[in-house]
Amino acid sequence: MNVATFVAKNALRNGRRALLTIISVAVSCALLISLLTLQRELTTPPESEAASLRIIARNKVSLAQPLPARQLATLDKIPGIVSVSPFSFFGGNFREETVTSFAQFAVDPARFAPLMVEGHILAGTYEDFAKDRNSCMLGADTMKRYGLKVGDKMKLTGTFYPVDLDLRIACIYEGTVDDRNVFFHHKLLDELTGDPGTVGTWYLLVESAEVSNDVITRINKAFENTSAEVRAETERAFQMGFISMLGNVKLLIGSISTVVVFTLVLVSISTMSMAIRERFRELAVLKALGFKRRELFSFILAESFGLAGLGALLGIGGSWLLWSQIDLQKLTNGFLVYFEVTPRIMATAGIVAALLGIIAAIGPSIAVARMSVVQGLKTLD
């Protein structure tokens, strides 16, 4: 026998309790991981290096207000801008769906290509898309989800605009942070809507991240005191603006996570206290045999840590396995897309479990340290 065997035998002496403790830690860890992953999904927009090079300019009054198409000439003259494309959200429904999981944007294909810094064409050709104003470029995720292919038709029923689109898939792209979207010709939208001379937003690519702030300032200044003042911001800031519409999700999920962790701490402390309380006499005997406080503390800590560790391993591994196998995008109609259990989230849950093991061991250890051998020996079994 060695110390590890001794600790393991003690930890597993009450099999049912040990199992229930491990399961409660595992379930709580899985819950914590799920909450943290949800929080990440809802509050952290997909990031890419290119996102820092892209700027979105929208109407200063509101995102719903369009911008005049004539602004393009002014934007083209602003130094630091590599490419500008109109970028109008269509918001149509695909097939019979009432809520569609992918967005559709009207763009100028000739100007839009440089903006897709991270993406590449998976099937078909961009040239085909650029040439045919009735065609579209489709994200690989949506293609897979609906079993579409190049040449297929996509019928989109307008919800914002009183028009429908009947698009031919010219090419499939992938490699961007969101491979779900559909891009089609702004000219087609203009035609169908009677050429109102407006765009939803402007989507711009700047030369480098260093000049992006200057470009934003120049754009905002260029349209100051005009009938359509703009608000330019980085793609990331724009996405965060959307997220803020969800309310303080971070605080809400953070609060629930705290409650989960707190409950878990109480459960663990209670379990460890019970486990140690019923062994007071044995611990007194160990003290009599020559075991010191620090050795007894190590035993209790190892036991508590071991149970919490096993639970954490189960919880972390289980939730990782669960969320990596389930197609949440499909289940949630595209509300949750990636739901990625990142190493950082798993490490956070692991640290919480480790701290839990330590905290749960502190109380019983203090009680054992304070207990005299004689007092402990008088404890009833």
Place this chain on the structure above:
Amino acid sequence: MSQEPIVEIRELSKIYRQGDINVTALNSVSLDIAKGEFVVLMGPSGSGKSTLLHIIAGIDRATSGKVLVQGINVANLNESELADWRNQNVGFVFQSFNLIPVLTAFENVELPLLLTALNRKQRREQVQTAMNLVGLGDRGHHRPDQMSGGQQQRVAIARALVTDPALIVADEPTGNLDSKSAADALGILQALSRDAGKTVIMVTHDPKAASFGTRSLHLEKGEIVA
């Protein structure tokens, strides 16, 4: 039996505080115990015999007085030193055996050796020797709940002597045993004293058990009266 004193007690007093009342458990007790003696402490409940045993064994502290065991003043040792000292010098036998239920008999006996520098092989040899000495050499793999009370007490005795301590203290070791098992356990303690030169100090209420000792001391109200 050698006459060399292994335990020297001088003016030993122990006063407990119970609420607002001071209770004198031991009152100026002085006593010498020679090496190899089998001393039996007797007396009514509350007479201080267990308290005296606990102080000699280093699991309780005296209020005043001196306890020298093998020339070491136990009162001067701090908590950590006292734990080491107990591991090396004292073997404990309790009334209710106090074996660890999840460990086998062999592992229970091995427990005090985990604190020593012995390697696994040396530990195994020493445990086997102790188990053989108490006549349970073939029962090492049994857990306490698979053994009779008498066997459990013999395992406890093996655990007490496995570190080869000079002093073995036994607090009513036969209190939970039938007469046959009690005689067996006492016979082992007697042999340890007589043949191996161990000093055994035993607390008991039982005159029959006391007859196994070489000397009986009678305590009343914290004083040795006979």
